[in-house]
Amino acid sequence: MRNILLALVLLLCITSSCKKDFLDSKPKGKLSDALLNTPDGIEALCISAYSALAGPEGSDGTFLSPTTNWIYGDVRAETAYKGGGGIGDLSEYHAFETFTGVFATNGLLDRKWFNLYSSVQRANSAIRNLNAVTEAQVPLKNIRLGEMRFLRAHYFFELSRLYNRIPYFDENVAITDYVKISNTQFTRDQILEKIASEFEAAAQLLPVTQPQPGRATKYAAIAYQAKVTLYRAYKQNDDNTLASVDQGLLNKVESLTAEVVNNGGYSLLDDFQKLSQAEFDNSKESIFAVQYSISDGTAAGRINWSNLLNAPRGPAYSGDGFFLPSQNLVNSYKTDANGLAMPDAYNTGNVMTVSDGLATNVDPRLDFTVGRPGVRWKNFTASVYGPDWSREPATYGYYSNKKALVSPESPFMVKGFPWGGSALNFTIIRYADVLLWRAEALIELGRPLEAVPLINQVRTRAKNSKYVLAWNNVSSTDYAAKYMVNTYQPGVNCVWSADYARKALRFERKLELAMEGERFFDLVRWGIAEPVLNQEYMAKEKLLRTYYQNAKFTKGKDEYFPIPQPQINFSGGLYKQNPGYL
Numbered sequence: 001m002r003n004i005l006l007a008l009v010l011l012l013c014i015t016s017s018c019k020k021d022f023l024d025s026k027p028k029g030k031l032s033d034a035l036l037n038t039p040d041g042i043e044a045l046c047i048s049a050y051s052a053l054a055g056p057e058g059s060d061g062t063f064l065s066p067t068t069n070w071i072y073g074d075v076r077a078e079t080a081y082k083g084g085g086g087i088g089d090l091s092e093y094h095a096f097e098t099f100t101g102v103f104a105t106n107g108l109l110d111r112k113w114f115n116l117y118s119s120v121q122r123a124n125s126a127i128r129n130l131n132a133v134t135e136a137q138v139p140l141k142n143i144r145l146g147e148m149r150f151l152r153a154h155y156f157f158e159l160s161r162l163y164n165r166i167p168y169f170d171e172n173v174a175i176t177d178y179v180k181i182s183n184t185q186f187t188r189d190q191i192l193e194k195i196a197s198e199f200e201a202a203a204q205l206l207p208v209t210q211p212q213p214g215r216a217t218k219y220a221a222i223a224y225q226a227k228v229t230l231y232r233a234y235k236q237n238d239d240n241t242l243a244s245v246d247q248g249l250l251n252k253v254e255s256l257t258a259e260v261v262n263n264g265g266y267s268l269l270d271d272f273q274k275l276s277q278a279e280f281d282n283s284k285e286s287i288f289a290v291q292y293s294i295s296d297g298t299a300a301g302r303i304n305w306s307n308l309l310n311a312p313r314g315p316a317y318s319g320d321g322f323f324l325p326s327q328n329l330v331n332s333y334k335t336d337a338n339g340l341a342m343p344d345a346y347n348t349g350n351v352m353t354v355s356d357g358l359a360t361n362v363d364p365r366l367d368f369t370v371g372r373p374g375v376r377w378k379n380f381t382a383s384v385y386g387p388d389w390s391r392e393p394a395t396y397g398y399y400s401n402k403k404a405l406v407s408p409e410s411p412f413m414v415k416g417f418p419w420g421g422s423a424l425n426f427t428i429i430r431y432a433d434v435l436l437w438r439a440e441a442l443i444e445l446g447r448p449l450e451a452v453p454l455i456n457q458v459r460t461r462a463k464n465s466k467y468v469l470a471w472n473n474v475s476s477t478d479y480a481a482k483y484m485v486n487t488y489q490p491g492v493n494c495v496w497s498a499d500y501a502r503k504a505l506r507f508e509r510k511l512e513l514a515m516e517g518e519r520f521f522d523l524v525r526w527g528i529a530e531p532v533l534n535q536e537y538m539a540k541e542k543l544l545r546t547y548y549q550n551a552k553f554t555k556g557k558d559e560y561f562p563i564p565q566p567q568i569n570f571s572g573g574l575y576k577q578n579p580g581y582l
Contacts, residue, residue, distance in 0.1 A: 072520065085392055092108045120152055163563060166191065167575070203222050229249055240579065261435070288427070306426070312400035321400070327350055333363040347540060354374035361483075364485060368468070371401070436512065534552060562578055
């Protein structure tokens, strides 16, 4: 069984995930130690650390430990189903979805742990070699150090929010000492503090802009520092439950996000649908993204192998039908008579058919995010999205993930296998996220009115986007649904109390960032995973999905995965298991 020790082997077959020239190097074979100590060798190490963003495995095996977090961040939340050919199709993921049978012996958990530590080690290897040269030898030494510290912090952040109890080390720890590092040496708070400090240090070294898209920048580091600090602000007890919210750290988030908003030069794209168009990769909204490409000299292109299984069936993609929007997510896009979200009443009836969408107000982001029967699928003109696009409708229903795919006629999509593979980047941080982090901090600091224009920027973009037309539309305003979304106007269409503002913010994140791998982690840090999943979600899903009959989120346990048993064995019992797991 693989373990963390194997991560010490430098994986320099650069199966890069990136479309831009600095990551378009082709593998040349194993590099010698002498070459690694040269400027070219150091650059190869840095490229290797970047390529791990798409998964250090580098090919179609990446879907078993996806770096896009679709299985970890959405399928474990109330926003998505696993999908595929039934509950036995990747049964490990079924266990994640229903929180049943999630054991420390799950091989895919060990695989994810191993791959993330392999990624950490790539960054550490680059940092060690950078520390051994001068700026005269490598003129970009400090910039590359900033990039590698940024990437290392990213990989450790992913480990932290997946497993909580993790061994933490930097490039100065001898390889032979790795086995001596306990996964309880540092608390969650201390780990997050170290990660935030890494991003802060990276920001001091990084330039405001980079000559090649895809490289980390100063404001990407500051934005990521804000994200980690926001997570840290929600203090947890030893049993993973919410203990308190740290006002000092929220003030830090407010300061960091202000720097990004005021000085970063970012803004929202004018149309939400452009987020799913490769033509707008690395746009003014993208702060940091994993780069993908096709027609780049490789067999299938450096595509998003993490999402290999996630294209629908039907005439456009012929995919495997994993990662499907839930009925709960679809219902979440209902709006009231004022065009506002309905966090307390959205799930009382189902929006399933075209008629349903015409009978009630819905946010237009519904049909930008979800493929619904009877509704147009992007620019596909051969047919409407229909039941034949669903692989296992009796189990998972008829919806598909529209957001993560380019339109079938796009020149940026691979034709045939890999199904739906494309050059569409996966964005780790985008500007809308920063606006909502800032709004969240202001609300929790007791300044909810200052959050209104930030949330409204996001809603205004949705309102002004080009709406989906009816299949047989007779005019340019003959839409596929009764689209209505408006801004919050305190004292006019809502009472903007602290509680209302908090609900509005949290629901806005659900709508805006749906199917982007973040929702479960939000629920955990807010301390509301148990009521949302058990009471708001699963109680109703059991009426729709028979496989949910025994699904249950266990508070104090399911916030994090178990530490993989092979890793505990490797440590000789030094690693301690997470609460609730045997």
